[in-house]
Amino acid sequence: MNSAPSRVPDLSDRPHRLVIEREMRADPHALYRAWTDRFDLWFAAPGSVTMTPRVNMPFFFETEYAPEPGTPPTRHPHYGRFLRLETDRLVELTWVTGRGGTAGAETVVTVELAPHGSGTRLRLTHAGFYDDMARAATEAAWRDLVLPHQDQILAGPAADTH
Template sequence: MEPITTPDLSSRPHGFKVERKMKSSPEVLFKAWTEKFDEWFASPGTLIMKAEVNSVFFFETVFKTELDNVEQRHPHYGRFLRLTPDQLIEFTWLTGAAGTKGAETVVTIELQPKQDGTLLSLTHKGFPDEESKSRHDSAWEMILEHLDEKMMENM
């Protein structure tokens, strides 16, 4: 199935790619992104997700930065664009002022099996400015490390 529409990112050229050697298999990582998102990323009880092309999803993260006195809720919205089991996940990613600033960005995750795990490549593009791109670039590094740790705990 083809996506109904894909975002036009031509006016928002900011993006980046992160690669990480993961200890888990492509099968485990594909399920983590499509079925078990609230076990390692989304706040428990906030996830609405069905891993099908054109299906929309919603979840929240809750965290506190050095500047915040209290934890802040961060709603995330998106829809799946492409899914190839154990190989590829592509979805839109939209957050508020502290995230993508309301821009519909695109996240592409490629999973390549390696002898003792997986090479995970994450491309995130379509940011409205350098600031939001940089914030996500540094965050994804930490998030992928956390994903790797959580999946190894569950094995």
């Protein structure tokens, strides 16, 4: 399961990156599963996920976002492949989205998980953006929307994390 990826993206001409650290209430096992086989629990549109958590395996999912209450949601496809997997410790994957995200660039998301009290210290690095504007927008989304939502869903009383 932890074999080397066939090709690692060349990010040398896309130097913009972000790092976010956050204390999460869920344990490392629940977070690892969320990033490898439970994307539809906290991030992806239900029924859109095609994912096998193995190095070199490609995946696909969509997110849906309604910018204003009552407006129809827009669909945002996400593609990638797993680069490194260390059970309950590390998930590294490529991340490709369209306009408003990575603009088609194959970026790299690294999620490091470390036990912290009854929860986890999560460190997310997202590297390979074409420009600082895309990096800043993505940083705000991870920091202010996505990771808080993941924390709420996984730590909630109805979350099936084991």
